[in-house]
Amino acid sequence: MIPFHILIESDSMTPTSLTSASKIKMSDAQFDQLRKVIYQRAGIHFLDSKKYVLESRLSRRVEELEFDNFDQYIMYLTTGPYQMDEFQEMFNRITINETSFFRNEPQLLYFEQEILPKLIEARQAKKTLRIWSSASSTGEEAYTLAIQLTRSLGVRALDWKIEILGTDISEKVLLQAQEAKYPHYSVRTLSPMILQRYFKQDGNFYHLDPAIKSMCRFEKLNLKDRLSAKRFGTFDVIFCRNVLIYFDDDMRKSVINMFHDQLAKDGCLFIGHSESLRNLNVKFEQIAAPQAFAYTKL
Ligand SMILES: C[S@@+](CC[C@H](N)C(=O)[O-])C[C@H]1O[C@@H](n2cnc3c(N)ncnc32)[C@H](O)[C@@H]1O
Structure with missing residues (x-):
């Protein structure tokens, strides 16, 4: 079986093959808000075409926190007492970590x-x-x-x-x-x-x-x-x-x-x-x- 992180990194993968099983969907406006804060914090730039990556990687987190939607998650991430921890948790999930010994x-x-x-x-x-x-x-x-x-x-x-x-x-x-x-x-x-x-x-x-x-x-x-x-x-x-x-x-x-x-x-x-x-x-x-x-x- 091909590891999940490889599927994510491969640009040849179609968005549909990565659609998360979660019912929680990300709107374009929520995607915009999220990618803005991610860019401000870490300089990682999500292209328009990569919305499915953020959605598929974070929707389970939204569920784990027992939120109903991404608006509540964004509020939790950007205000309140757990911001630093949640940013760390988010970076653990959204970064693409593909590597191997003697790569290239x-x-x-x-x-x-x-x-x-x-x-x-x-x-x-x-x-x-x-x-x-x-x-x-x-x-x-x-x-x-x-x-x-x-x-x-x-x-x-x-x-x-x-x-x-x-x-x-x-x-x-x-x-x-x-x-x-x-x-x-x-x-x-x-x-x-x-x-x-x-x-x-x-x-x-x-x-x-x-x-x-x-x-x-x-x-x-x-x-x-x-x-x-x-x-x-x-x-x-x-x-x-x-x-x-x-x-x-x-x-x-x-x-x-x-x-x-x-x-x-x-x-x-x-x-x-x-x-x-x-x-x-x-x-x-x-x-x-x-x-x-x-x-x-x-
Ligand atoms: C694809 S891996 C590359 C690993 C290794 N350098 C290689 O080429 O095999 C990219 C790594 O960059 C890290 N990364 C992404 N944004 C970063 C940032 N702003 N600061 C530090 N590391 C970051 C990710 O967490 C990920 O582990």
Whole structure:
């Protein structure tokens, strides 16, 4: 059976195939109100054509709260004592968290073979590397980078201080990331060699090697909150893959400018293969390698 989150992410799915079983329907006006507050809080922009996503993901929540309609839900979300908790609950439900180990492998191999050796050379004196997986979802991206760093440094890893930070707006996915226990779907593209080396199978689940797990930590962060991001300091590499597609140009620009502030002078920014910084007028230059989807600071 195809997991539900994949059905949601696939643009080829028709709205009717996602219609919720709930009787609670969302009017166009309610959709407008909801998407406005979501945009204000998190910069996530729901296109007109995505009303069915919000409706299908939130109608059960409206029922759980024993409300009769979305007007009551919107009131509960935007006024009253439980706003913060409900926004969190809503983000846990409406975000699209599709990810897997070694997602877009050619890009990751570019990182490992072209960028990482130069950075290791450049940081030889300090022996410190800081990497940020800025929309980490359930952690597969951050842990993939940890595997790559381990492979690259070999025994030298013992002398290095490696920090890999994964952040996401959804608390639900961060809890899964911290557990580091994955279904077959997450590891489906991995070679038997990598599976055997870095995972322990337990029934239908794959437990990540504790040594790889210990290289990463996970924290909640809304990419709209530039001030809050500052506390994490500066990074040598930033991955921001497959989240810019959910933002509009203003939000994209703000997030990319934040990365500019928090990326080392010789650092590197990686984005998703269907994303681009074109037309954003930001101080980054694209690396001229077709599989890289990577940028350096101007
Ligand atoms: C499709 S996943 C991408 C996961 C991973 N980067 C990858 O490419 O495989 C997008 C993630 O972005 C997160 N996200 C969406 N809006 C966000 C925001 N404003 N701040 C932080 N994370 C956000 C979602 O919760 C989701 O887990």
